[in-house]
Amino acid sequence: MKVTEHIERANGKTLFSVEILPPLKGQDVNCTFKTLDPLVELQPAFIDVTYHRQEFIYKQKENGLLKRYQVRKRPGTVAICAAIQNHYKVDAIPHLICGGFTKEDTEDALIDLNFLGIDNLLVLRGDPIKTEKSFVPESGGHAYASELIEQVTALNTGNYLDDDLQESHKMDFCIGVAGYPEKHFESPNLGMDMYYLKKKVELGADYIVTQMFFDNQKYFDFVKKCREMDINIPIIPGIKPLTTFNHLTSIPQNFYIDLPESLAMEVLKAKDKEAIKEIGLEWCINQCKELKAFGVPGLHFYTMSNSSNTKKVAEAVF
Known part of the structure; x- marks a missing residue:
């Protein structure tokens, strides 16, 4: 079922x-099931599975020369999605990215x-x-999410890269995109x-996850700006609890967001890890x-494969 259908059927x-x-x-699918079983x-209405690009590492050969190898630490997003849907009968949503894919690779996926x-x-x-100062698109691939959306919407109308195909099957993907209430770190400003x-929505995005x-x-301000710009698709807030002292620095550093002063000060004054x-x-x-009282269509939890914290929050809210 599509995310938009889940939202419609939830009736508020x-x-x-x-x-x-x-x-x-090196791990197996049971590691995923162990994370998901309590959740x-x-x-859950649906379960997202992230995708991780190939990294490059250098290893010294016997002749002393360095050789570059491509590695992917977390392969298997498509297979994990299939396993989740088969095992739990819950909709699984793979992340589809530009990096590392040609247009042909994307179509095959x-x-x-x-x-x-x-x-x-x-x-x-x-x-x-890690080896890139800024994002580098794959040769023959896409540089922007908007271009990737265009390819998905083309397949949704039966237009494949091979123009000679006759009476081709139309796909019917529901397309989610990312939204940044505090702006994407590479953007010069929120505007x-x-x-x-808005461009991504005009090209066919069906919902936003922040x-x-x-x-x-x-x-709240982000939703207001969206509605003023006629961006009227569902906007699902992304949520993650702060649970360690290191989060005070790692969350702003890795996700380019601010932590409220009152929260940070409480953490600084805390006596211990617990x-x-x-x-x-x-x-x-x-x-x-508060978000639920505001009427958000969903609460989307970034678990980072740690289910215990998410479960404690969800049990208190739902």
Whole structure:
């Protein structure tokens, strides 16, 4: 079922959904099931599975020369989505990114996803890898999420890269895109970021999932700006609890967002790790309750494959 259909059928009720990482190379699917088993009890509407680009590593050969190797630490997004849908009968949503894919690779991936009965995608440009100062598109691929959306919408109308195909099958993917209440870190300002978001919606995006935030007013202002720009598709807030002292620096550094001063000061004054965790969970629970009262279509939790914190928050909210 499409995400938009889930929202329509909920009839105003706030949906619960989660995002997980694929298992590390060398692990099996049971690692994913172990993460999801406690969360599936709470009946998520859908489960997102991230995709990770290939990284490059250098290893010294016997002759002393360095050789570059491509590695992917977390392969298997498509297969994990198929396993989730088969095992739990819950809609799984793969992340589809620009980086590392030609247009032909993308079309092949979409054909596979269509064969598997996967109805939804989260379409993203993707982040630069560690060896890139800025994002570098694949030769013969896409540089922007908007271009990737265009390819998906073309397949939704039966237009493949091979122009000679006759009476080709039309796909029917529901397309999700990312939104940034505090703007994308590469955007010069929020206005420009909103301009590109509107472009993605005009090209066929069906719903928006936001980057995590810890100040609900940022989300409320973001929704208001969207509606003023005639961006009227569902906007699902992305949520993550702060649970460790290191999160004070790692979350702003990795996700380019601000932490409210009152939350940060509470964490600084906390006596131990358990107290920090309780502060973060209580903040997240209150945040979710306020969002739910506001009437958000769903609460989407970034679990990072740690289900226990998400479950504690969700049980207190839903």
